[in-house]
Amino acid sequence: MERRNIMLLTMLSLTFNLRASKAFSSYKPNISNGLAEESRLMEHLREVLPKFTPPFDMKDTRASVNLDLYQILDVDEKNGAIMVNMWCHMYYYSEAASWDPADFGGIQMVKVSPKTFWTPDIVPLDAVRVTYNGFNQQVVRSDGLVVAWSSMMTLQLSCDFNLRKFPYDRQYCPVRLGPWLLHQDVYRAGLEDSKKESSLELSYFAEDNQWELIKPVKLSVINVTRSQFSYDQIILHMRLKRIARFYETVLIFPNILLYAMSSMVFWLPVDSGEKISMAVTTLLAEIVTFQLISDILPATSYPFPDMLYFICVVAIHIALVTLMSVIVINIHSIEDRTKMPNWVYQLIRSNWMRLAFLKPYQPENHTEPNSSNTHSQQLPENPLGKIPISCQNEASVIKPVKIRRSTHSPDNFYQNIPAQNGSFDFERTKNTKSEPDVQSFSPAWQYFACLIDRFMFFVHIGLKCSIMTYFFSQAQKTD
Structure with a gap:
């Protein structure tokens, strides 16, 4: 029985090998024919x-x-x-x-x-x-x-x-x-x-x-x-x-925000001591923007980007704001014995002040200036004016600022020298100039400084809107 199975398997394998050899022999000429035809075609193409x-x-x-x-x-x-x-x-x-x-x-x-x-x-x-x-x-x-x-x-x-x-x-x-x-x-x-x-x-x-x-x-x-x-x-x-969405977020929006915040310098009270600091800080932050743009753009002067022109104009504008803040602080610090021009005094008492949302200045115990004098008149010492509500937040307008003289000043130096032999050297102290211990500022000048601050705020807003409208309208135009 085993021999019969072995013979059967042998016959089947022989039959399979014969059929596979026939198939391979019939396929082999096709491969050779394809190679021959391709070689003949390549010879034709090379010719x-x-x-x-x-x-x-x-x-x-x-x-x-x-x-x-x-x-x-x-x-x-x-x-x-x-x-x-x-x-x-x-x-x-x-x-x-x-x-x-x-x-x-x-x-x-x-x-x-x-x-x-x-x-x-x-x-x-x-x-x-x-x-x-x-x-x-x-x-x-x-x-x-x-x-x-x-x-x-x-x-x-x-x-x-x-x-x-x-x-x-x-x-x-x-x-x-x-x-x-x-x-x-x-x-x-x-x-x-x-x-x-x-x-x-x-x-x-x-x-x-x-x-x-x-x-x-x-x-x-x-x-x-x-x-x-x-x-x-x-x-x-x-x-x-x-x-431009990236540059709008990291470049344009911060510059517009800084430019808008620079307007708040004119609302900051002088007595806060931060008026100049805020203006200078805003100016420095605007100048730092040049470093950011210089890392992006080539070092060329033509054509110069409008964005850099805009930043230059903004920096110049903020520099002028800083200058005006210095002027306002100086006007605010004028002493009451300093003469005020008649046209300034008439301006702060007129109804034109309402255009700046301020009430006219109304001092107490005030003597009208003499019209015959060619120069402006002397203001009364320490006039307590009725200050409008809109300026009452500024301590500089509410009351005079008192500056107390140091005990180590040259005028008081000899007063602190101990006596020699029980007496002072009156020859060295008799010519010492005596000055009052308190120096007061004029509320009228402080009121005028508040008016300048309010006026410059509206001018700043108008210039800012005009500059931004011009530059961004030019930027949206296509060549």
Whole structure:
């Protein structure tokens, strides 16, 4: 029984081996036939397609270029460079390279290694650096189409950036491609179907988070003549628009906020002692912004960004605010014995004060100035005026400030010298000038300082709105 099973298995294995050998023998001639047909086709193509010169029967003597933008890698405004990834296909037609697939075992397309046949010398003309990567093989089709070059290129291009509208700017960076050595008499470079203009498909374009590609992206062909030779040049018109949300958050909004806060200097009471400190701090914070922008923009003076003009104007305006604060503090500190001009006194007592939301100044025990005097009259000492409600928050207006003389002043120096032999040196102290211990400030001058603060606040608000409206309306305009 075991012998019978072994014989049966042996017969089955022999039958399988015979059928497998027949199948392999029937398939082997097909492989050899395919290799033979491909070798015969390659010999035919090498005979009709040159390697170093264009084919004699190239259709319209034109090599067509097909481009497609893939990605914007980097935009460097400081160094004036842009880096992009793009696909480039260069092809041409040759009647001699066409064949009937039935004559070559049904082969309709053949792939060969790079530079097997002639390749157009079309290269990027503005590129600082070019890196070719990806698929790069030549393909010949049965209808005579020869794909001479097909590869992805990483281009680093030099671009002339116009940063006048920064950060709402739009940049135009053309990519020029053309023959490097051969001129128009040898072959012409162009687009598909001899078009003069077309658009990129952008099927695989990856959007950038800093720049927006303005669509459609046009391709055009122009003719350039240099040194008595003409050649065609293909231009990819790439236009970019900056996405300004980041700069609005970290640059524009803080500057507007600082500019708005500078108005509060005129509402800060003089007696607080922080009026100058706030103005100077705001001015320094505005100047620090220049350092931030200098790290982004190139060191060029043309075209100068409008944003830097805006920051310069704001810095000058805040510097004037600081100067006016110094003037107000000086007016506020005038003593009551100092003469006040008659027109100033009449102004603070007139109803024009209501335009600044202040009530007219009404002092107590006040003697009207004599109109016959050519100069302004002496104000009474320590007049206690009725101060309007809007200025009662300022301690400098409510009551005079008293400055008490130090006991270590030169006038009191000799008073602190101990007696010698029980007596003072009256000869050294008799000529000492006696001054009062209290020095008071005039409420009228303090009221006038409050009026200047209120007036400068409204002027500051008006100038600020005008400056911001002008600059931001100019920034939104497109060239």
